[in-house]
Amino acid sequence: MPTRPRPSASRAHPPSAFVWLVPIGMLAGAVAVFLGVGPNLAGSLRLTGAPGTLAVHSCSTVGSGKQAHTRCTGTFTSDDGTVQDPSATIDVPLATGGTVPVQRAADGSLVQVGVVPAAGWIAVLFLGLATAALGCLCAVLLIRRPASLDHLGVLRPDAPERRLAKYAGLLCCASVAAALLSGLISVAGRLVQ
Known part of the structure; x- marks a missing residue:
């Protein structure tokens, strides 16, 4: 099987500025979610107000x-x-x-309190965390260095970027799972009320 030559540092092109809008937009969206959810979650837990x-x-x-x-x-x-x-x-x-x-x-302004509304806000908070983790994952994949690539252009197992990508991916998956669980609790609670 013929192998592709390793891309040289001189041929590797950095990603365009437009491509960076994806992770920056995701991180900005996550910050907006955190800022929006914070006061409502604190109110639903009776921490403020x-x-x-x-x-x-x-x-x-x-x-x-x-x-x-x-x-x-x-x-x-x-x-x-x-x-x-x-x-x-x-x-x-x-x-x-x-x-x-x-x-x-x-x-x-008023915020409903209790387990059901708090679970709903926690679900949104975890979706914001998943968005932030996905934005970090995109950024890690954009900043990978040519020295971190193997002969096929894939990240080497010992590359620091690979570990960062792995942890960002795990955080994203765990956040989505927690958001689904919290959302399920909130929806089930609303159906019972």
């Missing part, structure tokens, strides 16, 4: 097309009784006439 309850008066669909979602309105009462907001809203489908535990952020 004021604890209280929301007495749901009405729910309606707002927005149109892909932006359509359910918004419920009711009266928020803090657990210590010092804050009462008769026109509080939350963008979660809830049963009208019921009372649900919520957490109120400093800006007045």
Whole structure:
């Protein structure tokens, strides 16, 4: 079987700047997910904000097309009784006439608390981690050095890039598995409620 000659350092071309947009975009997306999920996850775990309850008066669909979602309105009462907001809203489908535990952020927004919403936010957090790991994997594959390649142009088993790629791939797979498990817990919990 004829073997391909090893690419020389002079013939190896670095990846174009456009190709770098893939891992950079993935890492930027992961940062955006972390920044968006953080406050909601902390609220659903009652780590930030004021604890209280929301007495749901009405729910309606707002927005149109892909932006359509359910918004419920009711009266928020803090657990210590010092804050009462008769026109509080939350963008979660809830049963009208019921009372649900919520957490109120400093800006007045509400987050549903409990295992089910926390599991949903954890699933999104793990998907962000998987995106970051996949972005790192793409970056590792883009920066591989000609000295790390064997005669077929494949990363040598002892190349540091191969170990980095292996760990990034494992982290990505583990994050997707954790996201699926958390998402399943969240969906199952919503179906039971």
